[in-house]
Amino acid sequence: MTEERQAVEQYALEHWADFKEYLEHPSISAQNTGIQETSDYLVRTFRELGAKNVEKWDDQGGNPVVFAEFKGQSDRTVLFYNHYDVQPPEPLTEWQSDPFKPTVKGNHLVARGVCDDKGELMVRLGVVKFFNEHGGLPVNLKFFVEGEEETGSQHVEKYVDAHQDQLKADACIWEGGGKNSADHFEVVAGVRGIVSFDVHVKTAEADVHSSLASYVPNAAWRLVEGLASLRNPKTGRITVHGFYDDITPLSSAKEEAVQKMDFAEAEVKKTYGLKQPLVTSHPREEVVNGTTLTINGLSAGYEGTGVKTIVPKEATAKLDCRLAPNQDPEDIMTKLRRQLSENGYDDFEVQLNVAEDAWRTPMDNEFVQTALQTARVVYGPTTKYVPNTAGGGPVRPFGELLKLPVIMVGVHYAKSGPHAPNEHLRLSDYAEGSYFLVKLLTDLAVDD
Ligand SMILES: [Zn+2]
Incomplete structure (x- = not known):
């Protein structure tokens, strides 16, 4: 492990608890609780981290969007999309700890929303703090943090449309991502x-x-x-x-990448206790295209x-x-x-x-390629490129209106259990993901 990597990973592990309060707010959009408190917490935290501008937008209706921008050393700007709302914690009897009291159990950090997707934002905030103490941010950063993703993101497009100028950037990193069931890191470039x-x-x-x-x-x-x-x-x-x-049929390069995607049929059958054969003999292609x-x-x-x-x-x-x-x-x-x-x-x-709508950033996009190269250095050669997730998300306004390449990278692993009781992250992924982000932002500035 390089000295730099060790320093960043150690910093991340020592500082995650600086943002612990974020996990303690029960910001449940479906039940309309904790929305003001949590968005206020974010405004305060962005200010404390030295953002040059922080705003709470409520001009388009729905739960407010928190917007923040930080000045970096190059002209490049990265926009992060996250959401501060979480799923209801029920059934409570299945939790081994209080869902809104973040709890460390060995390598696991357990809390409602820690995987989807408060922990991802905590990594990003920690990286800002790290750069603040180590020579400054290499690129400009913007944050768009909405509060109704878990109920369908009904106002996102309106907010993006109304604030296009402020949201101008060169690339967008989506709410999260991470490792697949084979524990291989994935760089995902779209949604269905x-x-x-x-x-x-x-x-x-x-x-x-x-x-x-x-x-x-x-x-x-x-x-x-x-x-x-x-x-x-x-x-x-x-x-x-x-x-x-x-x-549209996949290009040959994408087709090749899809063939290399991890898919363990026996494991899938076991996980879900499937009683019937799969409905396709081409699960990789089907799930992507x-x-x-x-x-x-x-x-x-x-x-x-x-x-x-x-x-x-x-x-x-x-x-x-x-x-x-x-x-x-x-x-x-x-x-x-x-x-x-x-x-x-x-x-x-x-x-x-x-x-x-679905959205996919082209595979040969420079940002996708930089992210893949950085990921291969940090996570090794088993890193996978995935054209789009099987699931969805309000990505299209960011891709189409703001004309941004969008990738999904983060710190989940296959058993993180988003939306389920005992939702958690592995602290080792939290540390590794912090280093990946430090390196990616640095690499993006060098590419300038
Ligand atoms: Zn989410």
Whole structure:
């Protein structure tokens, strides 16, 4: 280990607790608690760290966004996206320590939100503090910290749009990232999109005695038949006309990177206790550049104990589609609606819940390449490039409006348990990730 690395890692471990209060605020957006206190804490902390400007934005509605900027030695500017809200801690009985009392257990730092994503911001704040005491920041830094990521980031695009000038930068580092199930560090350059919606069908004004099923239509059957008409049961292909049309094939360089992604089939099967084979023989490609139509939940008729012989009057399903870059959520909804009605189900009511676009930064982007090089030095040759995560996030406004390359790097590992009880980080990852960030910011300044 180099002397510099040792110094940074030791500094990170000695100073994480300087920001411990951040983990103690129960900033739960879904329950609207702790939002003011936590955003106030951030304003105060950014000021204490010497930010040249700190603002709390509330001009676009929703929970406030905390914005801060720091002056560095080069002209380059890196913008960090983070969120200060966390998931509710329930079920509380499954926590081994108080979710809002950060607790160290061996190498683990345990607290609600420490992985998703307060710990990631703590690393970033610690790095600012380190540079303050060791010659100053190599590049300018900006922070955009929102407070409603866990409830769908509904105002982010508005804030980015309204504050484009202040958010000007050269590159953006997303909320977090880290190591995969093989414990290999990943540099991720995008997200998939999502569209989530409810489908509702009503076939009568009241539930009907099931003896009359001889002639009365059944909403539950109608719903499952309608949904089944959207998919080929043999191949799993979605049979919505034009559904796959906008997916762009991966470039050969990306395809090669995807082939090298870690995917341990046996481990996946064990982790989830899968009772059926995987639904594809190309899981790597599917998770990066594929699309899905998933039934999240179904409800109809009597679901209690014992017997209740009825024909249900209505039935509802919740579904989502994960979308590849270039697939437009609105367009997918239009195609789904059209197909349902072509298949004879024009009485289905389809209601959109959440729509978010995919985004991917090109692999040959200079920032992506610098991050990969730095990661290979810090984390070794097993470092993986991943074109985009399987999941989503409000990345597109940063990529499209601000024209920034966006990467996701951070300090999670596969068992960090975001959203779950006993959410934690490994302190060794916290230290290593602090060094990676120090080195990346330094390398970005040198590249200038
Ligand atoms: Zn998050």
